[in-house]
Amino acid sequence: MKPFSLWVLLLLSCMPLLAQEHKPNIVMLFIDDMGWGDFSCFGNADAQTPNVDRMAAEGIRFSQFYVNAPICSPSRCALTTGQYPQRWRVTSFLNNRADNERRGVTQWLDLSAPTLARLLQQNGYATGHFGKWHLGGQRDVNEAPPITAYGFDQSLTNFEGMGPKLLPLTLKPGDKEPGKIWEDAESLGEPVTWMLRSKITSGFIDAALPFMDQAQANGKPFYINLWPDDVHSPYWPPVDQWADGKRGLYLSVLKEMDRQFGRLFDHIRNSPTLRENTLVLICSDNGPEPGAGSAGPFRGAKTRLFEGGIRSPLIVWAPGLIKADQVGSHNESSVFAAFDLVPSLLKLAGIAVPQSITFDGEDISPALLGEKNVSRSAVLCWRRPPDRKSWPSMSLPDQPDLAIRDGNWKLLCSYQGQNPQLYDLVKDRGETTNLAANHPEIVEKLVKAVTAWHQSMPPDNGPQLAREPMPPKGMRKKKKAL
Secondary structure (H helix, E strand, C coil): CHHHHHHHHHHHHHHHHHHHHHHEEEEEECCCCCCCCHHHHHHHCCCCCCHHHHHHCCCCEEEEEEEECCHHHHHHHHHHCCCCHHHHHCCCCCCCCCHHHHCCCCCCCCCCCCCCCHHCCCCCCEEEEECCCCCCCCEEEEECCHHHHHCCCCEEHHHHHHHHEEEECCCCCCCCCCECHHHHHHHHHHCEEEEHHHHHHHHHHHHHHHHHHHHHHHCCCCEEEECCCCCCCCCCHHHHHCHHHHHHHHHHHHHHHHHHHHHHHHHCCCHHHHHHHEEEEEEEEECCCCCCCCCCCCCCCCCCCHHHEEEEEEECCCCCCCCHCCCCCEEEECCEHHHHHHHHHHHHHCCCCCCCCCCCCCCCHHHHHHCCCCCCCCCEEECCCCCCCCCCHEEEECCCEEEECCCCEEEEEECCCCEEEEEEECCCCCCCCCCCHCHHHHHHHHHHHHHHHHHHHCCCCCHHHCCCCCCCCCHHCCCCCC
């Protein structure tokens, strides 16, 4: 064989490896119950988050990013599947078996659902989930699939997922010994490691770093979910950072979480190969718990369909991929949501979507890399959690059932389209002035669109529960028993 032919054969044989080397590594940080205004780079004057702020200064901040539900499990479902969570009957937080049935939600995410991790795994990625799952395997739902069944090579979770886990020890000033919560969660997977609740984010990072290094050693790109328990209540900061009141404890947990993130960020930043080919995305799963975090200028909080419940800060860091003149920029115009990240990340990884899968999310990858301030073309729709028409313990009144965003317009209404509220989010991002009476043609159009979307989705028990009182405490989330 001629030397030239040998060279061609060698080059062709190396092409798969070369292509794989250029697939970006992806790290998805999904923080729990953090408000839009809680990072100091998004305006928090009460606490500093220097490690996250540095990522923003080296990346891009997005102001008009949404999650697809104002509460945990459905928000995570959308980010996992690229589809509306209503399609999979994940419309509120997954709880014990009886309460899931009462609310008309599934016991766990159906294994037939598409997942970003599985598609990446099938195309050569090492995939790991480190942190909260909350898509099945909690309380007495102990036959849910393991997290690895959804496309992850390795997992480490908390008390709301099947598989190896970190479980929290609590310690406050004056305690001689730490206490245990969620101890019955040991039945949901082993091995189990108990560690102080204030350090668990570091525990997930401890597992993620060697996973990343091993993937690099094996010549594989990696995708990692880093989904901490922080900053969800109850708040357990380090004893030496204890503070007074709910807000004070929350801010202590927020600052400690940022400090623990620093080791992850530095590990990626200080490795030349990781720095130039890794995409880190940082956001929250829903708005803040009232009285703790801050939604900044927005109305509403966790469980609410107003902006404060569904708008999330987003930071994208990728020094080797983002356009140089966009580093440190603030994208205030691109409108998109968590489920749009799934087709976008697949596009950046060079992976074609199988014809059998139809995402509700759209490819907005040019915005993530600062190439163009694109937005999704289709409207965004939301349905309230079935059990959150009101939230008396948080002094929250009855809320609308549905919401839709179309361009600058945001409309909220009942399931039947009644009691419409219409806001121009460019002129009134705080949703203070209802313009429904001034624009009946826009109201008619958006009511028709959002009620049609609602009716196209599998129902939950929201209409029935709106007429019933809150369940007794034994039916709600428990801390010590499944």
